[in-house]
Amino acid sequence: MENNMLHISASPHIHSGKSTASIMRDVIIALAPASIAGAVIFGLRALLIIAVCVATCVVCEYFYNVIVKRYQSAGDLSAAVTGLLIALNVPANIPIWQCIVGSAFAIILVKCVFGGIGCNLVNPAITARIFMLVSFGSMATQAMPKIVDVTAGATPLELIAGGETPAMKDLLLGTTGGALGETCAVALILGFIYLLARRIITWHIPVVFVASVFVLSYLSEGSLETALALVLSGGLLIGAIFMATDYVTSPPTAWGKVLFGFGAGLLTFLIRKYGVYPEGVSFAILFMNILTPYIERLTSHKIFGGVK
Amino acid sequence: MSFFLKGLHVPHRKNTADKPAVRMTDIKSVTIPMLMHIGAPSTPTVKVGDLVKVGTKIGEGAGGLSSEIYASVSGKVTKIADIRLTGGGTVPSVTIESDGEMAVCETVAVPTVTSREELLAAIKASGVVGLGGAGFPTYVKWSADPSKMEELIINGAECEPYITSDSLTMTDRVDDMETAIRILTKYFPIKRTVIAIESNKKSAIASMQEMASRLENTEVKVLPSVYPQGGEKVLVYHTTGKVIETGKLPLDVGCVVCNCTTIAAIGSYLKTGMPLVEKCVTVDGGCVKNPQNVIAPIGTALSDIFEFCGGLTAVPDKILYGGPMMGVTVPDMSSPVIKNTNAVIALTPKEAWLPRTTACIRCGACTNTCPFGLAPAEILLAYKKKDTEMLKKLSVDTCMLCGCCSYICPANRPLVQNNNLSKQLLRDERAKEAARNGK
Numbered sequence: 001m002e003n004n005m006l007h008i009s010a011s012p013h014i015h016s017g018k019s020t021a022s023i024m025r026d027v028i029i030a031l032a033p034a035s036i037a038g039a040v041i042f043g044l045r046a047l048l049i050i051a052v053c054v055a056t057c058v059v060c061e062y063f064y065n066v067i068v069k070r071y072q073s074a075g076d077l078s079a080a081v082t083g084l085l086i087a088l089n090v091p092a093n094i095p096i097w098q099c100i101v102g103s104a105f106a107i108i109l110v111k112c113v114f115g116g117i118g119c120n121l122v123n124p125a126i127t128a129r130i131f132m133l134v135s136f137g138s139m140a141t142q143a144m145p146k147i148v149d150v151t152a153g154a155t156p157l158e159l160i161a162g163g164e165t166p167a168m169k170d171l172l173l174g175t176t177g178g179a180l181g182e183t184c185a186v187a188l189i190l191g192f193i194y195l196l197a198r199r200i201i202t203w204h205i206p207v208v209f210v211a212s213v214f215v216l217s218y219l220s221e222g223s224l225e226t227a228l229a230l231v232l233s234g235g236l237l238i239g240a241i242f243m244a245t246d247y248v249t250s251p252p253t254a255w256g257k258v259l260f261g262f263g264a265g266l267l268t269f270l271i272r273k274y275g276v277y278p279e280g281v282s283f284a285i286l287f288m289n290i291l292t293p294y295i296e297r298l299t300s301h302k303i304f305g306g307v308k
Numbered sequence: 309m310s311f312f313l314k315g316l317h318v319p320h321r322k323n324t325a326d327k328p329a330v331r332m333t334d335i336k337s338v339t340i341p342m343l344m345h346i347g348a349p350s351t352p353t354v355k356v357g358d359l360v361k362v363g364t365k366i367g368e369g370a371g372g373l374s375s376e377i378y379a380s381v382s383g384k385v386t387k388i389a390d391i392r393l394t395g396g397g398t399v400p401s402v403t404i405e406s407d408g409e410m411a412v413c414e415t416v417a418v419p420t421v422t423s424r425e426e427l428l429a430a431i432k433a434s435g436v437v438g439l440g441g442a443g444f445p446t447y448v449k450w451s452a453d454p455s456k457m458e459e460l461i462i463n464g465a466e467c468e469p470y471i472t473s474d475s476l477t478m479t480d481r482v483d484d485m486e487t488a489i490r491i492l493t494k495y496f497p498i499k500r501t502v503i504a505i506e507s508n509k510k511s512a513i514a515s516m517q518e519m520a521s522r523l524e525n526t527e528v529k530v531l532p533s534v535y536p537q538g539g540e541k542v543l544v545y546h547t548t549g550k551v552i553e554t555g556k557l558p559l560d561v562g563c564v565v566c567n568c569t570t571i572a573a574i575g576s577y578l579k580t581g582m583p584l585v586e587k588c589v590t591v592d593g594g595c596v597k598n599p600q601n602v603i604a605p606i607g608t609a610l611s612d613i614f615e616f617c618g619g620l621t622a623v624p625d626k627i628l629y630g631g632p633m634m635g636v637t638v639p640d641m642s643s644p645v646i647k648n649t650n651a652v653i654a655l656t657p658k659e660a661w662l663p664r665t666t667a668c669i670r671c672g673a674c675t676n677t678c679p680f681g682l683a684p685a686e687i688l689l690a691y692k693k694k695d696t697e698m699l700k701k702l703s704v705d706t707c708m709l710c711g712c713c714s715y716i717c718p719a720n721r722p723l724v725q726n727n728n729l730s731k732q733l734l735r736d737e738r739a740k741e742a743a744r745n746g747k
Contacts, residue, residue, distance in 0.1 A: 005623050008639055010725045012711035013632040013655060014318070014469070015662050018718040020669055076666065118667040118719075252672025301681030304311050305541060305553045306703040 020117070023200055024077030030194040031084055031242065033187035038180035042092035043146040046180045049099055050087040056103035057083030064112040078117050082106055085125035085242060088181020089235065089282075090132065091143035102132040122289040123246045126239070129282045142177040156233035157278045165225055171232040181238055188237040201245040204257035205264075209240040212265025220273060236268065239281035249289040256292075256299035263295075264288045311551070313542055313679040315534040316712045318633060320508060321469040321592070329476050329588050329601040332616050334408070338380050338607030340366065341391055341401040344646040345437040346444050347373030349399050358385045361413035363582055366402050369432070375445045375647075376435040379413070380585040380605035381406040394629060394636040394643075401644075404607070418581045424454065424495040434577035435584045435647070440474075440538070440567030441630050443648035446574065449564065450496070458562035460489070460498045461547050462571055464505040464512060465531060465538030468631025470592045471651040474568050476601050477588065478505070478512035481572040482519050488575030489523060496564075501526040502547045503568070506533040535633060536710035540565050542679055554706040569650070589649055591617045594656035595624040604645050610652055611641040624654040632659075633711045666719040674713035674723050680706050684713040684723035691730045696737050704730040 038046040062074035073079075086103050106128035111120045133139045142155050155177040156166040170176045174184025182188075195201045210231055218227035231237075240261075244250060250260050264284045271280025288295075343349040350367035354360060360379040367377030379402075387403035419430040432447035440463055462485075466474040477485070489501055501523065503516045507530050520526040529547050531537050541552045543565060550561040558565045573584050585606055592599040597618030604613055610627065614620050628635035629649050638652075645652070674684040683702055690698035704727055713723035 006637070006639065006641070007626045007660070008637045009626065010722075010728070011632070011634045011636065011709075012715050012724065013626055013628060013635065013637070013660050013662075014715065015720060016316075016716050017663070018673075018716065019663055019720075020666055020718050023669075023671070023718055071666075073667065078669070116667060118669045247669050247671040252670065252675055300683065301675055301678075302311075303554075303682060303703045303706055304313060304545075304680040305551050305556070306680075306706055 020076045020078060024081050026195065026198045026200045027081050027242070028077065028084060030191035030200070031081075031088065031181070033190045034088055034181040034184060034238065035084065037174050037184035037187040038088060038092070041145045041147055041174050041183065042143055042180045046087075046092050048096070049090060049092065049094065049180065050084060052096055052099045053087035053090075053103045054080050054083035056100050057086070057107045060104050060107040061112060061116075064108055065116075068112075070116060073117055076117065079107055079111075082111070082124045082128075085238075086128050088238060089125065089129040089179045090139065091178070092180045093143040094136070094138045098132060098136050098138060102128045105131050118248055120248055122286055123243055123249045126243050126282050126285045126289070129235075130286060133277075133282070142179065144177045145175045145183075147175065155278070156229065157272070160226060160229060160233065161278060165229050166233070168229070168232075171229060176233075179235065179238075182235045185232045185237055188241055192241045195241070195245075202254065202257065204254055205244045205250060205261040206240040208258050208261030209244055209265045209268075210236060212262050213268050216266065216269040220269070230272070234272075234279045235281040239285055240264070244285050244288070249292055251292055251295045251299060253296075253299050253301055256295045259295050259299060260288050260292065263291065311545065311681075313545060314677055314712075315536055315542070315679045315710075316677055316715060317533075318467075318535045318715065319469055320533070322472050322475075322508070323470070323599045324472045324590050324592055324601055325475060325509075326511070327600050329473075329480065329603050331603040332605070332608065332613070335381050335406050335605055335608060335612070337383075337386070337403060337405045338605050339391060339401050339403045339609065339642075339644045340377060340380065340607035341393065341399045341644065341646060342367050342377060343393065343399040344377065344443060344606070344648065345373075345375040346442065347375070350374055350377050352388055352400060352402055354385045354388075354402060356385055356388060359383070360385060360404060361411045362585055363413035363416040365415070366404075369445075373445055373448055375437050376433060376583065378435055378583045378585050379404055380607050382409045382411040383407040391643075392639055394638060412582070416581045416583075419578065421491060421495075421578065427491060427495045430578060431574055433583065434574060436570060436573045436577065437584075437647050438567060439569040439573060439587075439648055439650065441634070441648050441650060446566070446570055449566070450492075452559050454496050456559050456562055457496050457564050458499050459548060459564070460492065460501045461543060461558070461563050461565045462489075462501065462503040462568050463538055463540075463543055463565055464503055464509070464516065464568040465543060466509065467506055467533070467535045467537040468633050468635070468651075470653050471590045471631050473588045473590045473601055473650045475509045475512045477569045477572050478503075478509070479515045481569075481576070482515055484572040484575035484579065485568065486519055486523065486575070487579050488571045489526065491578055492574070493525075498564070499525060502529050503527070504529045504531055504537075504543055504547050506531055506537055508533040535712065536679060536708070539679065539708050539710055541708065554703060584647055587645055587647065587649055589613065589645055590651035590653075592651065593624065593628075593654035594659045595620045595622045595654035597621050606647060607644045609642050609644055610638060613645065613652060614641075614654065620654055622656055625657040625660040626655045628653040628655065633715065634709065663720045665721055668719055668721055671718060673716045673718065677712045677716045679710065679712065680708070682707055682727075684727060685721070687730055688721065688723060688726045691726050691733065694733065696734060699730050699734060705734060707731065
């Protein structure tokens with residue numbers, strides 16, 4: 001036996017096998033029900049939008065890394081997750097060129113120029129959604145479901161603002177107007193359960209976020225039914241489950257997550273109630289992304305035996 | 309203040325559990341280094357050509373932190389030369405060609421122990437060091453202020469993957485352990501003895517419970533099988549609820565922590581007078597044909613041990629002293645089994661596979677896994693900037709180097725490795741400061 005074959009290294013010598021790609025793969029699996037629901041509800045064009053957004057994100061990250069000579073991270077599926085989330089956050093009737101512009105914006109300007117994965121200050125998909133909302137008129141006129149006859153051409157949030165309460169069945173199944181991945185509550189909750197079971201995320205941010213919106217809406221509206229409808233409407237579930245829980249832009253500790261979730265819930269409620277936009281989830285998450293370093297400072301772990 | 313100390317479920321891979329230990333025979337030669345403990349190397353007391361027997365003293369402990377060293381076979385000293393240690397340094401080592409007799413030295417005699425002083429002298433003479441892996445000279449630990457010694461915690465957690473040699477101690481060497489506990493608790497003011505074992509070692513738990521029923525104020529504490537349960541501070545917290553502050557020792561909260569095999573080695577010396585000359589070692593890993601526990605004379609070359617276990621079936625990627633979470637890599641197959649070797653693991657490239665290091669995605673897994681709640685990702689950034697103030701603020705000195713953070717990191721960042729470097733940086737800074745103040 002040749003002695004020089006032995007490797008010398010510092011411990012540990014084994015690894016859990018978890019990787020960035022395996023985590024992102026789980027997120028994609030968790031988003032599959034919402035993607036399928038989007039295609040069923042809004043038609044096959046949804047799949048085209050998903051393909052375009054994912055491809056644009058991965059290609060942009062690939063070429064950016066080539067150009068700036070950074071190690072190639074396009075294969076770690078994080079760009080694919082961003083693309084998928086952008087697609088699920090746009091209406092099914094959006095022009096394809098807008099998807100390309102929005103995805104490229106997210107990857108290049110929000111993620112890569114700040115240093116790539118782990119270094120971005122705010123969530124790329126959320127920022128892209130806001131960028132597209134304020135830039136393109138198409139984001140404001142939400143697509144309507146294809147599989148059912150929808151008489152009113154309004155999203156659930158607009159209905160509630162107009163004093164109506166949308167049917168609970170429509171909210172759960174997603175047969176309402178809205179972005180192609182945000183309407184089907186059942187599919188999003190399935191994804192949430194999957195992420196919890198795989199221990200990709202903890203319950204703190206989604207539950208506190210949604211609960212805050214629910215409680216504040218109930219206190220403000222005085223009706224449990226309206227409060228529940230408000231929770232199931234708009235981008236709240238997809239935002240709370242998939243975008244607010246982004247590792248890079250949310251605090252790591254349990255208490256930090258609770259604070260983050262509450263802040264996002266409060267802001268969502270305030271923007272919905274008093275803001276000019278009908279939906280406040282994206283702005284709320286973006287704002288909490290920016291506050292994350294401060295929340296982390298407030299809520300760092302207490303150290304066992306640590307001497308202050 | 310209460311804590312929930314986290315940690316990890318690492319794979320157990322206790323392939324050698326429930327297999328009896330096999331004693332090695334036909335040793336051709338042993339090479340015994342003069343440093344098998346923390347502290348100063350011992351001085352060889354033999355010269356080339358001397359005849360020695362099992363138990364003949366061949367190394368005299370230097371003053372202070374050091375230990376006595378004894379011949380593990382009978383035969384002739386053929387060489388005294390430097391060998392390389394795992395840390396990279398070299399140390400004089402005594403090579404003994406065995407005459408195959410394994411004759412016992414005349415000086416081996418049951419020690420008389422009638423007082424604490426005699427007991428301490430006996431522990432020193434036994435050559436026992438911390439056999440859990442640390443190698444801290446045991447007599448130094450027991451030479452501390454006895455009035456502080458309230459509880460004796462016997463560490464049988466054995467939380468590292470593969471290793472089963474401590475479990476075998478707890479099933480096969482009950483008499484040795486019982487003798488040591490009886491005598492230690494007689495001459496030291498220990499009020500309570502706790503034997504802490506992880507829940508996956510059923511036979512060890514049963515055998516220790518049976519022993520505890522014969523002893524006063526002795527109990528077995530079954531702990532969840534969560535790595536690093538056997539870490540000293542983790543163990544003390546989970547057995548007594550006491551928090552050892554950073555920079556403090558278990559004794560500062562009234563506890564003496566000893567590994568179960570250390571206790572057995574003390575007991576064995578008190579009963580027979582035979583010092584520590586052999587070691588039960590778990591030989592395992594994907595490259596080993598017949599994984600098993602081997603009782604080998606100290607100084608046996610690893611190549612001989614592997615041969616005794618049927619040889620290696622593949623070229624190992626790494627050979628470890630100890631488990632894969634905290635064990636150290638061995639530079640050379642001729643490296644010997646030393647006092648604190650509890651396992652020799654030959655890992656296949658597949659077992660030792662580590663993913664590529666990528667960018668931190670700030671998932672928080674490191675800080676959420678750290679038993680002590682440290683933030684390894686932040687420590688890494690502070691270390692890169694050599695920001696010692698920040699490192700102190702992040703309390704990196706609390707780190708016990710268990711490796712949970714590196715194991716769990718999806719980006720496989722060198723977190724615990726950087727913690728170790730950071731601790732060294734702070735040590736260097738303190739040394740510089742002390743030198744400045746001294747001038």
